[in-house]
Amino acid sequence: MGFPLDLSTLGSAFLFGTTLFGAFLVALWVSLVFWAYRDSRTRTQDRLLRVLAALLALVLGPLGVLVYLVLRPARTLEEVYQAALEEEALLAEIEARTACPGCGNRTSSDWQLCPTCHTRLRRPCSRCGKLMELPWKICPHCATPAPGTRLETVPVENGKPVD
């Protein structure tokens, strides 16, 4: 009895397997290069840096991608843009909150009126004396309704205001 498989069949099977594995490696390598280039495109507008990222993946493969992952900018351009927008909106909100509605000058949150144009900004609570915003109908500190506010407009249940 001979071998169940002769050597040439074994050899071609080995060759087939090796070729398949090689093709897989090449595909993996190429996709790493594409991935590094695409990822760098979302993080930097510098063309040179993008090419460097792709080169790193091309020359060093998985190791290059590892190096790229360590060195790449932490935030994508989209995230940087969103953060800038949020910061701008926050600043505008703070600006609007501290600006006097009468003259636009900056005011402080503990002022009753604007020192420049004498616009009323806040009023003291009739009971505890703490400052209330003008639209507030009830004092948030001691729960006393503002003078002139009818109690029916401030729903109260068990002594606590409800909304």
Ligand SMILES: [Zn+2]
């Ligand atoms: Zn003013």
Ligand SMILES: [Zn+2]
């Ligand atoms: Zn009060």
